[in-house]
Amino acid sequence: MNRPIRIGTRGSRLALWQAHHVAACLELAQLTTEIVIITTKGDVVLDRSLDKIGAKGVFTEELEESLRSGAIDIAVHSAKDVQSTIPADLELLAFMEREKVNDVIVSYDPDLDLSRPDLILGTSSTRRKAVLRRHYPHATTAEARGNLQTRLRKLEEGQYHALVLAYAGVHRMEYDTLIRHVLPETQFVPATGQGSVAVECARSLEPELKAELQRILDHEPTHTCLLAERAFLRTMEGGCSIPSFALATFTDSGALQLHGGLVSLDGAQYLEEIMTTADLAQAEAMGTELAERILSRGGRQILDEIRSQRAVS
Numbered sequence: 001m002n003r004p005i006r007i008g009t010r011g012s013r014l015a016l017w018q019a020h021h022v023a024a025c026l027e028l029a030q031l032t033t034e035i036v037i038i039t040t041k042g043d044v045v046l047d048r049s050l051d052k053i054g055a056k057g058v059f060t061e062e063l064e065e066s067l068r069s070g071a072i073d074i075a076v077h078s079a080k081d082v083q084s085t086i087p088a089d090l091e092l093l094a095f096m097e098r099e100k101v102n103d104v105i106v107s108y109d110p111d112l113d114l115s116r117p118d119l120i121l122g123t124s125s126t127r128r129k130a131v132l133r134r135h136y137p138h139a140t141t142a143e144a145r146g147n148l149q150t151r152l153r154k155l156e157e158g159q160y161h162a163l164v165l166a167y168a169g170v171h172r173m174e175y176d177t178l179i180r181h182v183l184p185e186t187q188f189v190p191a192t193g194q195g196s197v198a199v200e201c202a203r204s205l206e207p208e209l210k211a212e213l214q215r216i217l218d219h220e221p222t223h224t225c226l227l228a229e230r231a232f233l234r235t236m237e238g239g240c241s242i243p244s245f246a247l248a249t250f251t252d253s254g255a256l257q258l259h260g261g262l263v264s265l266d267g268a269q270y271l272e273e274i275m276t277t278a279d280l281a282q283a284e285a286m287g288t289e290l291a292e293r294i295l296s297r298g299g300r301q302i303l304d305e306i307r308s309q310r311a312v313s
């Protein structure tokens with residue numbers, strides 16, 4: 001390749017960190033790169049929580065358009081923000097090695113008492129809100145949309161005592177000193193894809209280039225985990241507005257374990273399953289089956305309730 005690889009990204013600091021991370025890996029392999037910043041609906045509409053914007057792919061649509069038009073060669077996303085089904089003319093080329101998957105509690109107050117009865121936690125994630133109702137029933141949650149910097153400013157202004165965020169983003173933005181508590185991933189099971197960076201391209205991208213980019217950027221164990229998690233999400237029919245969770249990990253013996261489930265918005269109903277397979281080719285089948293089990297154990301009813309509540313609000 002004698003022209004630079006054009007890397008499309010959103011303009012937030014976290015998105016730019018991810019794009020520069022991809023660029024650095026490619027440059028190490030002697031490729032040249034160029035970063036192209038693209039604004040998405042999710043960056044512009046900041047006054048409504050994500051489940052009210054409604055449209056799927058609020059952080060990805062404009063990037064996908066640019067892949068189609070050929071304005072960029074690859075698009076870089078937080079894997080968590082990528083829809084469970086992507087358009088047929090596009091493909092996910094690589095999932096990069098995952099960062100620690102946990103959610104964390106972030107605050108400017110080093111003496112923050114997480115058990116205070118009037119605790120206010122900032123988050124806009126339906127999953128976090130619902131799981132907090134279960135494990136932090138004394139806490140109130142308040143909306144915290146916007147990029148990390150915007151949320152931290154709201155925190156600094158005193159709109160909440162603390163924020164609940166993904167460790168990956170906090171760490172990548174170098175806010176580690178604000179972390180007051182790491183939420184255990186067994187209780188606060190992360191969202192599908194949390195902590196991994198996904199690289200998307202048009203199916204029509206030159207095959208040799210595609211293969212080379214994949215060889216450089218893809219982390220196979222992470223990719224396998226994400227196949228299981230994303231199959232789960234696809235079967236749950238949920239995007240980021242559904243309080244589902246799924247985390248795949250490898251056991252010491254090298255088997256793939258998937259912990260996934262669904263929680264009702266009030267946190268009262270909590271459905272979870274753990275499945276394991278030694279056959280990594282079964283990753284997606286396991287994700288699908290786990291979701292089917294959750295749906296048949298009452299998950300379908302929880303989803304229907306959520307949908308009817310949204311319809312009236």
Ligand SMILES: NCc1[nH]cc(CCC(=O)O)c1CC(=O)O
Nearest residue numbers: 078080165166168169194195196
């Ligand atoms: N939905 C926004 C989003 N997408 C990815 C991350 C964090 C980084 C990651 O999981 O890769 C965040 C912010 C957050 O959840 O705190």
